[in-house]
Amino acid sequence: MPRPAERAERRLTSGAPAWVAAAEAVLDARLEADVDRPLAVALSGGGDSMALLRLTSDWARRRGRRLLALTVDHGLSPDSPDWNALAERAALSMGADWRLLRWTGPRPASGLPHAARRARHRLLAEAARAAGARVVLMAHTADDVAESERMRAEGSSLGRLRAWAPSPVWPEGRGVMLLRPLLAARRGELRDWLTALGADWVEDPGNDDPRFARARARRALSGRLVPVTQPAGEGAAAEGVLRVEEDLVHLARAVDGRALAAALVCAGGGDRPPRGDRLAALLARLRAGEDFVAVLRGARIEAEGDRVRVCREPGELRRAAAASLPLAPGVEAVWDGRWLLTVPEPGWSVAPAAGVMARLSDADRATLKALPPSLRAARPVLIRNDPPAAVLARGVGKGHALVEERLARALDRMTHENHPDAVFHGAAPRKHLFSGVTIMNEGRFPGPEEPRRA
Structure with missing residues (x-):
């Protein structure tokens, strides 16, 4: 039965x-x-x-x-x-x-x-x-x-x-x-x-x-026979993304429009795609082999020789008023649409490196100096006012860039519900911006499987 x-x-x-x-x-x-x-x-x-x-x-x-x-x-x-x-x-x-x-x-x-x-x-x-x-x-x-x-x-x-x-x-x-x-x-x-x-x-x-x-x-x-067709771009692999390094996207000059649009949106931290005419103009300049710098949808695209890089435009970041974001202890926060940050104690906020580089330690400034100039000012810095502190990469919290995973999802690298993490083939392992070694007298920052302290 x-x-x-x-x-x-x-x-x-x-x-x-x-x-x-x-x-x-x-x-x-x-x-x-x-x-x-x-x-x-x-x-x-x-x-x-x-x-x-x-x-x-x-x-x-x-x-x-x-x-x-x-x-x-x-x-x-x-x-x-x-x-x-x-x-x-x-x-x-x-x-x-x-x-x-x-x-x-x-x-x-x-x-x-x-x-x-x-x-x-x-x-x-x-x-x-x-x-x-x-x-x-x-x-x-x-x-x-x-x-x-x-x-x-x-x-x-x-x-x-x-x-x-x-x-x-x-x-x-x-x-x-x-x-x-x-x-x-x-x-x-x-x-x-x-x-x-x-x-x-x-x-x-x-x-x-x-x-x-x-x-x-x-x-x-109404009343017209509408053919049932696959939506444009569905099932077609987007081409031209070479690799992603935290919040920096490397592209080929032969990148297609879909991949370029997604790279601009993800690296820029927003959620609105570029207008078709402006995207077409950028593609034409890339195809022509032109060296140029352009800004679109909050992202900066630099083309020089065979190298094409897309990252956050610091000037657009300042105009977007993403200057400072208070961080609650133990609560994940997305800053500027590009970085996921967590701190274990109250009193910290996150702000762009632009304007606070002089407050960083020599080691942190050296870390920033190793980056392309256009990338430095848009990196997140943790700031505490009492007692004063400004930290880029040591001992306060954890964080990682969201650009790679977001871009991979947008370009169909995640194909099933049971694939929670999407990456690009050959990409370097994800690195933490903050090392989480020691936190003053607060002890070690808990790992992902450990309970968080209040």
Whole structure:
């Protein structure tokens, strides 16, 4: 006699359309089975996300995974309480845990869709990290890909939708990957499937509001046959990254556009890709063999002969007001989007080396002097005011650059949920900026498996 889980699987997959098998194949290829770590699902209550919830809940039941459904309430519709209630009922009926995430604070006078999208990704990433989830499932379809490409053709800086990609917010999305298993499905197919199952969903009237670019693209493509194609760049290896040394990226002159854009964003510490025309201009100069120095998206690119280096531009760092960040003891902090730092005692902050080099010891100044001049001023320095101290590389805390891992994730070096660390082939082992040898009278800084002292 079939068990209840087997009967549920048969009901769900019996006579299922081809996109169901395609979606399950994506889940199998990217996700672990039989682990206690939760798998997060973005659940708005719309037809796409409700179909994703049903499909994923069945897959998770068979693969021994827990589901966490995350619903973001942007506070933009009077109907959102009803939508939230529907999402909660659906999640609990599928055996998933459910969390409601609210976007609070002021709304921008313009660019509301962009701000709402960033807030949604930030809330999803933070909730996933808090729950221990490494992957958030998103319900984008082939129609979303077509609409996004149309918006990009009309000048939007919207990123391309890929089946497997890091969270687009930084540093909130550190360590969180997005998985879109429904890119082979059409929006109408999902709703037909839900109707056959007797499932409910909501339709957001904002999706048809012509004030928004997404709604205009949707109207323009309505009724047209949109081919289901692989998003641009999906599955293609980005070329031209030679190696990464902490926060310095070495490139070949033949670097492709995708790798150059990712290097600029990661080395610059931000999360917004460069505009296409500016990126194309840089690529043209590299291809022409020109020697030059340029600044884009907070990063500095230096091309001289066969050597191309990308690092943080110190002047942009100062303009970004990333001058000083207080550090709480035992709490990891991301500074300037590039370095992960931890100190074991209160009273310390981190600031760029620019302006404080004279306060460093002779040994620390010698360490900085060994670096390329453009790299020195943007290195982090730990500062304490009472008693006074300024330390670059000895005995206070631990830290490492995030540039390599972030860049490797962006360029598909991480291909599976069980690969938490992504690196480039042949890269040097990660080095700590702070040695963590002895901390005044506080003893040795705890290792990664030891408990931290308060």
